[in-house]
């Protein structure tokens with residue numbers, strides 16, 4: 620089959636590789652669409668250490684089943700599917716507690732951090748375990764299904780935030796995940812959505828996605844402006860979708876006393892932590908890791924037209940042109956939307 624292989628850092632080659640073999644619990648998927656994730660771009664040059672070459676990247680994918688293993692039940696050739704980006708063990712202690720996103724020895728498609736290597740979906744075919752498959756509704760396209768992973772990451776952060784209808788919220792970082800957090804907050808009953816970013820362009824996207832107020836991160840009196848639209852208290856919840864020290868600390872400043880901070884971005888390993896403020900304001904701080912069962916709900920949101928993902932797709936291109944698209948995205952720091960590659 621053809622695949623886009625990261626042969627060494629900053630060097631992708633579209634070439635022939637052996638077809639994947641499937642085990643008895645797996646299906647062979649003919650990949651129809653696979654999105655380029657920000658984490659692929661950050662891994663492409665070796666900076667994250669999570670894409671050690673040689674590797675086929677790609678974890679935001681959809682396709683058609685072409686072959687099933689002998690133990691596969693409920694799935695057949697011809698089924699249109701998408702699948703979780705994470706392969707987890709079903710008998711793991713955390714999985715059995717309903718926390719498969721935290722399970723031990725989980726693997727992400729298209730990732731090789733040193734402890735494992737699992738090829739991903741920038742290829743014609745991929746072997747996928749049956750327990751992580753999801754059926755694509757008839758009126759949902761393969762490209763839309765390739766967007767589900769990003770939306771599911773956003774939905775997971777809202778699910779663990781304890782959001783209640785009427786809550787006031789701020790979303791810091793209006794990249795792909797931040798924009799989907801905004802769209803989901805809109806349909807989850809947030810009474811006020813504030814978006815903050817360092818870029819005007821990203822704030823325009825945030826506004827289109829449904830943000831009620833948008834502010835530049837370096838604006839004067841930013842905290843007062845946030846307070847002025849939240850009863851002089853600050854927001855009930857802050858979602859941080861950047862993962863750097865200034866943006867995370869802005870989240871601590873923007874929430875009200877007793878408020879909650881949900882940290883999604885994770886670019887920086889360590890940040891300053893405002894201990895006294897967290898203690899004296901009784902702030903609740905929670906990390907949000909990947910996805911834990913949100914795929915089906917997101918597929919339904921798309922099927923029912925509750926959420927639009929098409930406006931976040933900036934290009935659909937052949938996989939053979941993947942290397943050029945990676946170059947382009949690598950040079951352009953701004954998150955301009957999702958590029959989807961089609962094998």
Ligand SMILES: [Zn+2]
Pocket residue numbers: 656657658678679768769
């Ligand atoms: Zn991703």
